[in-house]
Amino acid sequence: MSVLLTSVLVFALAACSGPTKSDDGKLTIGLALGTLNNPFFVSMAKGVKEAAKKYNAEVLVEGADYDLAKQTKQIEDFITKNVDLILLNAADSKGIAGAVQQAKAAGIPIVAIDVAAEGGVDATVTSDNYQCGVLAGQYIAKRLNGKGNIIVIDGPPVTSIMDRVQGFKDAIKNSNIKIVAQQNGEAVRDKAQTVAENVLQAHPKGTVNAVFGINDPTALGVATAAQQANRNDFFIVGVDGAPDAVTALKEKKLFAATVAQYPAEMVKTAVDAGIKLVKGQKVDKVIKVPVKLITQENVNQYKGW
Structure with a gap:
């Protein structure tokens, strides 16, 4: 096989796999939210971007409007893009199990946030x-x-x-x-x-x-x-x-x-835990953030x- 043909094949395979990291080697975090039609999750989306700066990471944020099929597709897109970490606010705690399993099979750490998710997430960060x-x-x-x-x-x-x-x-x-x-x-x-x-x-x-x-x-x-x-x-x-x-x-x-x-504290905690998972370190399976009556x-x- 010629060197030129080999180069073409390598390029084609890389293109099909989707982007893995940015050209400067940054980690990529995918945040899948149940909805963005709620100030709580808007705060969470802002918080994840702030937390990602500490790790020089890029962030992809998606809202599913509490549509399970839509959120499943969003997670599949994260997998195709080969993100390094997925943070998941499930639209349906049980129904999302299949998508979680897909991420696990792809070797991507996945942290549930705000709500638990079935399918074998690595950790769950939530309010009490x-x-x-x-x-x-x-x-x-x-x-x-x-x-x-x-x-x-x-x-x-x-x-x-x-x-x-x-x-x-x-x-x-x-x-x-x-x-x-x-x-x-x-x-x-x-x-x-x-x-x-x-x-x-x-x-x-x-x-x-x-x-x-x-x-x-x-x-x-x-x-x-x-x-x-x-x-x-x-x-x-x-x-x-x-x-x-x-x-x-x-x-x-x-x-x-x-x-x-x-919410911002919750997502920052999830990012910290997720980065540890990316590095192969252990984290608690459930991490709870305190609440207060106002x-x-x-x-x-x-x-x-």
Whole structure:
């Protein structure tokens, strides 16, 4: 075989494999998010780029709009591009297992972030989501003196949301508080608002004392639905500590509390763990980032994202 033909074949194989690293040898990190239609994940996307600077790494960020097929394709694209590390915020904790297995088969370390993912991820970095639910439940139980009717607006089937709901239910189980409705608001503000409008119509004034939204967009959607229905007979608790939630808390209206997470800190922790994996080092299988209850009373001391 001639030298020229050999060179052509080598070039063709390299082109088919997709880019592995930039020309200057930088590592490449792929961040697959459930959605970018949420300030929480926007903060996470910014945080990963800041964290990557420490390692002189490049970052590819994708949002899946909670579409499992779309996220699977995004991970497959990361694999084709031969990224060095994948950070995964699963759109579906169970459904994404096949894509995780593909990444593992390709030899790419993969770290689940914010929610767990099946398929054999190397590590999971998350808020203490169970504690998020516990803090929200304890706040509602205390404010209602252990008695009342509440609505839960939950979301997609991912571990973070399921853990929050379980923590919430565990926190109120020994009280006389009753969940009179629980529906999926898809963790998106406008969809949660529509769900809340229907639920509130089915539960007229005086029959509901509080609403728990599994994230701040959900809780804020409920607040908008309540405002449009001229309802002020209950209070609302969310999870995230998002900028819009801070604004709502300072207004001292229906939005009473949120359990703050720290998305930028979470993703920076995930990058640190992932780089160790790339280097062949061991990391803890589960790394939890603490959370904190933020109320109308202490919101001015909260630094936010």
